[in-house]
Amino acid sequence: MIKAPAWLQILSRSCAALLGGYALSYAASACLARILPLAAADAVIVATLPAFIFYTAAILWAFACSDALRAWAPLAVAVPLALIGFWPQALEWLA
């Protein structure tokens, strides 16, 4: 496997941290808001409060993992979480 130049790796990891991190925290908040057994108005707040912890974790992950491709893992994790969060909308869209 050809090793990418350092600046490209840094750029890729930075984008992974910024975009992948945002996708993860957005999707995780949506998912939590959907599954928390609370009134909708409360669930929104309780689900959004930990979002920045997910984001920070994703940033650390993007720079900690040895493989630059795996830095994008948060983006992959975000997909199923978003599906849970938005399943009524997703079903509507499919129908």
Next chain:
Amino acid sequence: MKNTFTQSMAWLHTWAGLIFGWLLFAIFVTGTLAVFDKELDHWMQPEIPATEVPQADAARRAIAYLQAHEPQAGNWGISLPSERSPGLRVSTGERRHGPTVQLDPRTGEAIEVRDSVGGNFFFRFHFTLDLPRNWGIFVVGALALVMLAALVTGIVIHKKIFKEFFTFRPNKGQRSWLDFHNASAVLLLPFHLMITYTGLVIFMLIYIPAGVDALFAGDNRAYFQAQGNTRLEQPRGLARQPAALVDVAPLLAQAEARLGPIGGLNIRNPNTAAARIEIRPGLGNRIALGKGQAMVFDGVSGQLLGDVAEWRAAPLTQRVMAGLHFAQFGGYPMRWLYFVCGLVSCLMIASGLVLFCVKRGRKYASAEASVRRWYRVAEVCNVGFVSGLLLACVGLLWASRVLPVELAQRESWEVRAFFGVWLLALLHAGIRPVRRAWVEQLLLTAFLCIGLGALGGLGDAMRLGVVACALVLGVLLGLLAWRVWQAQWVPQKARAGRRMEAGA
């Protein structure tokens, strides 16, 4: 990228800290100054008398003024004098955006007050960097997130956290800078984490509207309705039917008994049968931030129509977090605590920035030209964004007193002075040797701080407090400048001494 976990975290801490530290320093400094925003407002507008007038009397005078000058307005806003803000302000138009008039609370007469951005500029800069509001909120939010990441990576790479808690080795160059950076970070780690996280929580639904998108289809109004934040319906037909306004003094007393000190009131549709009086509490009555809360009274009968809502656990949590960030509770002791903690945060960021250059100075001295050029950029930015920003802040205070009172668009000239001084400081740092740039800018800042009293504003305790605090900060900055100057000369003197000994 480095191999081990700790190494990669150290890499992230170093570079994210350097690149974003310059703006984070500006955010933390202005945030620390914003703790005393009202006091700075008061100092920057010397025409406002320092008086203690009962709120009920002030409210009556404000209403008398509005009856005489604005009887047809659809909304009257009144900001009542309080402990930190002795001025009486009236406005017309929606949500305090209309034209504002300052009154003398003792007489109810309008007074001419110079236009000034006041300490409020630091508050606004703190969360928008003076960009357009929505852009600024996102930029500052991103920076806060970097700060959070920098704190966590800092903990990760700092292995001997408890041992070094008690370690400070002064006068050891790089070692001392690292010790200071560590000590200031670890000592107030709970504060750094709290202030950064709660700062993000204030606008969390602007940053991450996922919950509203998922459960309310992105409809913010529906979300706020579900929160119970609905305004009372305005009775439409009655707004054209004239009616006398009820006396506000008993209503203020009733609201004060329920809410604590009052911040101000709004009177909607005054002098009509639809009149509504909304009385809002002062911000510091409890930890939870009570923005947007009010008791609503019928403006004709004086009957209570709507009380302040009790918050459920979840919204209360969010409001307490916002309140912890705004630091309006607990009076002056709490304000001073936040101010000192904020100063330590600023010192931590600044020492980290300096450490970056101190650590690499010797290494890069023998590096190739292109590397040295980047190192020079870091040095110049350090001076321009640390001491240059301090200079710009005190420059704004000077501008508020020195600019001619009758200057058109005076407020924007104050802001231009702030950014102008900052830009000049950056240029100055670019053309001077780095040590000299530090010393000169720190000394100038120190003199401007110490000299603040020469501009007047010694009349009352609050303004005297601003001047005295500036004096103390100025002396500290002067000492710092002296230390930087000393650090430059001591090694050479020592060398000279050794040479003499060798010669003898």
